[in-house]
Amino acid sequence: MAYVLGSLSPGDRLAYERHLSACPPCEHEVCLLAGTAGLLSRVPAEWAVDSLTTAPPLPVTVLPGLAQAELAVRRRRLAITVVAILLAATVGAVLAHFLCP
Structure with missing residues (x-):
């Protein structure tokens, strides 16, 4: 341009x-x-x-809605991360139990 x-x-x-x-x-x-x-x-x-x-200014209701949506995304990511870590630890413990005499 x-x-x-x-x-x-x-x-x-x-x-x-x-x-x-x-x-x-x-x-x-x-x-x-x-x-x-x-x-x-x-x-x-x-x-x-x-x-x-x-x-035109943004409506007052827009920013809280955006903040709430971002918070929900962050909580979901945190929950998925925690579940993935717990799953990996559980799989590791089960494998260690069966593989180690």
């Missing part, structure tokens, strides 16, 4: 153009993005600034 918008340094631009000449997938992507700069230039600067500064 930086290449299409013309925001690369001259050295980076030259290196990227060398890459493009040898990489058809990247060249195709650049062709797909070529009109983006023209479209973005039509957006009034005030709109662009407003869209960055007036993002």
Whole structure:
């Protein structure tokens, strides 16, 4: 995207153009993005600034829900780890009992 918008340094631009000449997938992507700069230039600067500064706040209920979901994932991982360790210890004890005279 930086290449299409013309925001690369001259050295980076030259290196990227060398890459493009040898990489058809990247060249195709650049062709797909070529009109983006023209479209973005039509957006009034005030709109662009407003869209960055007036993002709606997250609802108060979102963060506790995310924290609760993360806690559930961590508890599940801990439980699985404990069960795996206990299972490995049990298998080791049973094998030791049968293999050692």
